[in-house]
Amino acid sequence: SQQGEEDPQALSIQEGENATMNCSYKTSINNLQWYRQNSGRGLVHLILIRSNEREKHSGRLRVTLDTSKKSSSLLITASRAADTASYFCATDAGDYKLSFGAGTTVTVRA
Amino acid sequence: GAVVSQHPSRVICKSGTSVKIECRSLDFQATTMFWYRQFPKQSLMLMATSNEGSKATYEQGVEKDKFLINHASLTLSTLTVTSAHPEDSSFYICSARPGLRDDNEQFFGPGTRLTVL
Helix, strand or coil, X not given: CCCEEEECCEEXXXXXXXXXXXXXXXXXCCEEEEEEECCCCCEEEEEEEECCCCEEEECCEEEEEECCCCEEXXXXXXXXXXXXXXXXXXXXXXXXXXXXXXXXXXXXXX | CCCEEEECCEEEECCCCCEEEEEEECCCCEEEEEXXXXXXXXXXXXXXXXXXXXXXXXXXXXXXXXXXXXXXXXXXEEEEECCCCHHXXXXXXXXXXXXXXXXXXXXXXXXXXXXXX
């Protein structure tokens, strides 16, 4: 079942600005992952953060995890038009099954 | 590396027919594959977990007789939508988990858009 809630549902920013989106979940997790999906396409894995980690970086991406609040955030810095996509968080409770959040649609205006 | 393909990418069929979707891991062996369904502007919902050589495990509410899953080899899983109806129209996405890795990175296929008329 779907356990992640994401906000905002949609985000529109100017190229060069930062984009932040949040994900909350309900049950204990082993790890949390962020994915990107371009319209009508498959998912691209962005980053995985384990339950014992608090922050992780990958290029222009920064992910935080607060297990006490059961929440995570994804920050995209210096956004580009190519970052326009839907972003999903997905939690893994340790059984390798991913439970996806509702997603945030990001539009980067040139 | 770690490429997953799906075939077909798009299929349109008449109500009552069966449709088979293939998911292949091209450059790795996948002991576990997962099948998801995504309705327009919604998130992915896990339908079933497919393990090579054993029966698939279906999520609650997913009819196993309607969505037949076969994981015949370490690189191929198939999903057959039997007696498809318009409400089965959706985007079906598979993912594959490399068997030798301890983490849970999954690699997703490009998806198959099914339209049932």
